[in-house]
Amino acid sequence: MWDWGTFLHYIFSPYLLTGAAISLGISMAAMAVGLVLGLIAALMRMSPLWWVRQPASLYVWLFRGTPVLVQLIIIYTGLPQIGISLGVVASALVGLGVNEGAYLAEIIRAGINSVPKGQFEAARAVGMTWSKTMRVVIFPQAFRIILPPLGNAFNGLMKTSSLASAISMEELLRRTELLVQVKFKVLELFCVAALYYLVLTTLWGFIQSWLEARASRSVTSRPLTPSVATKPINIDNAVLSHDAS
Amino acid sequence: MTHLEQVSPPPVRPIVIEARGIHKSFGPLHVLDNVDLVVRRGEVVVIIGPSGSGKSTFLRTLNFLDAPDRGQVSINGSLLGSTMRDGKAVPLSDAKLSTQRRQIGMVFQQFNLFGHMNALDNVRCGPVHVLGRQPDKAAEDARRLLALVGLSDKETTYPAALSGGQQQRVAIARALAMEPAAMLFDEPTSALDPEMVDEVLNVMLDLAAKGMTMVIVTHEIRFAYRAADRIVFMENGRIVEEGCPASMKDSPKHERTRRFLKQINHGDMRS
Numbered sequence: 221m222w223d224w225g226t227f228l229h230y231i232f233s234p235y236l237l238t239g240a241a242i243s244l245g246i247s248m249a250a251m252a253v254g255l256v257l258g259l260i261a262a263l264m265r266m267s268p269l270w271w272v273r274q275p276a277s278l279y280v281w282l283f284r285g286t287p288v289l290v291q292l293i294i295i296y297t298g299l300p301q302i303g304i305s306l307g308v309v310a311s312a313l314v315g316l317g318v319n320e321g322a323y324l325a326e327i328i329r330a331g332i333n334s335v336p337k338g339q340f341e342a343a344r345a346v347g348m349t350w351s352k353t354m355r356v357v358i359f360p361q362a363f364r365i366i367l368p369p370l371g372n373a374f375n376g377l378m379k380t381s382s383l384a385s386a387i388s389m390e391e392l393l394r395r396t397e398l399l400v401q402v403k404f405k406v407l408e409l410f411c412v413a414a415l416y417y418l419v420l421t422t423l424w425g426f427i428q429s430w431l432e433a434r435a436s437r438s439v440t441s442r443p444l445t446p447s448v449a450t451k452p453i454n455i456d457n458a459v460l461s462h463d464a465s
Numbered sequence: 466m467t468h469l470e471q472v473s474p475p476p477v478r479p480i481v482i483e484a485r486g487i488h489k490s491f492g493p494l495h496v497l498d499n500v501d502l503v504v505r506r507g508e509v510v511v512i513i514g515p516s517g518s519g520k521s522t523f524l525r526t527l528n529f530l531d532a533p534d535r536g537q538v539s540i541n542g543s544l545l546g547s548t549m550r551d552g553k554a555v556p557l558s559d560a561k562l563s564t565q566r567r568q569i570g571m572v573f574q575q576f577n578l579f580g581h582m583n584a585l586d587n588v589r590c591g592p593v594h595v596l597g598r599q600p601d602k603a604a605e606d607a608r609r610l611l612a613l614v615g616l617s618d619k620e621t622t623y624p625a626a627l628s629g630g631q632q633q634r635v636a637i638a639r640a641l642a643m644e645p646a647a648m649l650f651d652e653p654t655s656a657l658d659p660e661m662v663d664e665v666l667n668v669m670l671d672l673a674a675k676g677m678t679m680v681i682v683t684h685e686i687r688f689a690y691r692a693a694d695r696i697v698f699m700e701n702g703r704i705v706e707e708g709c710p711a712s713m714k715d716s717p718k719h720e721r722t723r724r725f726l727k728q729i730n731h732g733d734m735r736s
Contacts, residue, residue, distance in 0.1 A: 341530055342577035342636075346591040346643060347567035350559050356594050360581045 227408040230399070231415065239395035240416040246312055246391060247378045253317025254377075258324025265329055276325065283322035289383050291315050296387040312384035312391075320377055327373065331366035332358060364435045371428035375421050382417070392416055478505040480542070481647045481678045482569075487526055487536035489519075489702075496522045497533070498702040504647065507676045511689040514699035515725060520682045521574075523699065524649050527680065528569040529562060540568050541646055567595060570640030574652040576632040578624040578639070584611060585620035588638045595643070603642075610638040614668050630661030634668055647678040654685060666692075686729045690714055698722045 230236055257279075264276035283291065296311035306314060335358050343353040385394035396413040400406050482504040489497035496519045504510050512520045525531040527538055529546045537554075538545040546562050547554040557565070578587050588610055589603035598606075611617050614634035624632055633653055640648055650669065654662045666688050673679060673692050683689065689696050690710045697707040698717075706713070706722045717723045 336575075336577075338573060338575050338577035339579060342571075342573060342579070342639075344530060344563070345528060345566065345569075345571035345573075346639065347563050347595045348591075349563045352563075352594060356590065357579055361579075364581070 223405060223408055226403070226405045227411060230405075230409060230412045233399075233412075235399065236392065236395055236412060236416065239390065239392035239413075240420065242390065243378065243381050243392040243417075244420060246309070246316065246384060246389070247374070247381045249313055250316035250320055250381065251374050251377055253313060254320030254324045254373075257318060257321025258328050261321060261325035262328035262332060265325065266332065280322045280325050283319050284326075288315065288319045288380060289386060291319055292383060292387050308384075308387060308389045311387055312381075312389045315387075316377065316381060316384065320373065323373060324370070327366055327369045328362070331362035334365050335361045367432050367435055368428075371424070371431070375424055375428075378420050378424065379417060478507060480504070481506050481508075481540065482527060482680065483537075483539040483542075484523075484527060485537050485539075487523065487533045487538070489522055489526060489531060489533050496702050497526065500536075500699075500702070500704055502527075502680075502697065502704070504678060504680055506646075506678055508694045509673045509677075509679045509681065509692050510695050510697060511693040512680065512682045512697045512699055513684070513686065513689060513725070513729075514705075518699040519702040520699045521651050524651050524680060524682050527649055528566050528571055530571070540565060563595075567591075567643050568646045570643055570645035570648040572633070572636050572640055572648065572650045572653050574655050576624070576629070576636045576656070578627075578632050578636055580624055583621050583623050584616060584627070584635045587624070587635055588642050591639065591643045607638070607642060610641050611635070613641070613671075614638045615664070628661060629657045630664045633657065633661075633665045637665075637668055637672075641672075647680065648672070650679065650681040650683070652682055652684070654683065684729065686726065698725065700725070 261276040261279055264272050265280070267273050292311065292315040295306060295315045296308065299306065339357055339361065340353060343357040344350075348356060381391060382393040384391055385397065388394065390398075392413055396409050400409050403409065480503055482502065484500065484502045487497050487500040488495075498519075500519075500523055502510070502523075512524065514520045522531055526533045526536075529538070532546055537547075543565070544554075545565055547556050549555075578584075579590060582590060585604060585607050588607035589598075589600065592598040592603040592606065593600050608617065608620065611620055614637055616631060616634055616638070619627060619631060619635070624635070627635065637648075637653075653669070654665050657665065662685070666685060669679070669681070669688075670692055681689075681693075690713075693710050695707055696710055696713045698705045698713070698719075698721075700721055706717060706719045708717075713722070713726070717726060
């Protein structure tokens with residue numbers, strides 16, 4: 221029997237709402253970790269030096285090639301065996317963040333590569349250092365291209381964060397499970413959890429659209445003043461006519 | 466005004482760009498084979514030659530966008546990209562090389578305006594981010610330069626909304642904003658629709674008349690005859706011949722130069 225009363229009651233349960241907030245929090249923190257690692261790995265993979273490229277490639281290969289659930293369990297229950305003991309939250313943050321970084325590295329690298337090489341050369345010719353070229357010219361343009369896949373990655377991460385329940389992190393899913401063990405309202409409670417995830421991803425969808433619209437605005441914007449045809453500065457056409465090549 | 470009438474500038478003028486024994490290979494391809502060039506202040510040097518002759522690559526070695534494999538480039542007497550230590554050339558750090566590059570402006574075939582900045586920001590970008598100028602002060606200077614290239618009404622326009630000729634003129638203003646000692650032009654009109662070529666060449670003539678030191682790679686032979694103090698003919702990675710426009714036009718010494726100029730003049734006849 222489906223019990224509407226239970227469902228509606230737990231929709232506003234502070235216990236589960238807090239769980240949702242924790243899920244959102246760990247997702248944001250893991251995304252931040254992933255962005256930093258992803259950026260570093262992306263830049264390393266673009267290096268001309270093989271010994272810089274290789275470790276980054278290894279990282280991406282390893283963490284994209286194994287399930288994040290297995291990674292989380294190894295970090296939380298396996299690493300203590302060799303003396304590395306991380307708490308629940310730290311394990312979740314490391315596991316989700318490091319895994320996310322491997323995916324973001326590919327997204328960021330593709331974004332940087334999509335900026336025409338001429339932009340890089342023009343910045344260098346103006347006298348910018350490599351790092352300034354990246355900051356002032358390349359990243360802002362790459363960001364526009366990266367934004368949609370980045371948004372999708374965060375959407376995915378909010379859902380993937382539920383795997384942290386497997387290492388007993390008290391986020392939304394874990395709290396729901398704990399509640400189910402007491403209240404025995406399996407369907408209603410898990411539906412509440414599902415609804416929370418849906419609200420989180422939906423709200424993020426709105427934010428993402430807004431961000432993307434904002435990012436593309438600058439480039440597509442038309443001149444503020446009506447375009448006036450520039451009159452050709454004629455000097456001597458007989459002398460200055462151009463050849464066909 | 467002055468140097469347009471002169472056949473060649475007097476030797477007392479200081480040397481701005483000095484390239485000695487430049488070699489460059491891309492894999493098995495020997496693109497530049499021992500190229501020398503000296504450019505004095507206020508001089509306009511036009512490099513011509515068939516496609517694949519290495520002229521663009523040579524231009525790019527002059528500001529180390531492509532570092533030469535062998536040979537040296539000096540700007541205003543100081544060695545570019547490396548420093549002598551115990552008689553050996555040691556490569557300079559990225560920061561030091563970048564500082565040296567400020568002295569040379571470059572204009573590209575494909576304009577390469579920064580796509581996420583409007584015309585004004587493109588022009589003041591260098592002064593603000595490289596020279597550390599105040600954005601407001603840099604905007605004033607940038608407006609002056611946009612006026613110089615005839616684009617005062619386009620300061621808030623993004624590159625995507627500018628024609629090729631307008632983009633190239635903004636690119637020239639962007640290079641000028643760094644107040645360079647010399648300007649390099651890499652086929653600045655080759656990517657333009659024919660009707661936009663003159664607007665860019667006129668800006669360049671204007672610069673030449675103002676005494677800017679320029680090295681120009683182009684196929685616009687008539688522009689070369691008119692604007693150049695010296696024309697350099699390159700083929701197969703070497704300088705075959707160089708001389709003042711009059712002598713290159715009327716009495717080129719080498720058969721290959723003659724053939725090339727004849728060919729290129731044919732192109733003019735057709736258009």
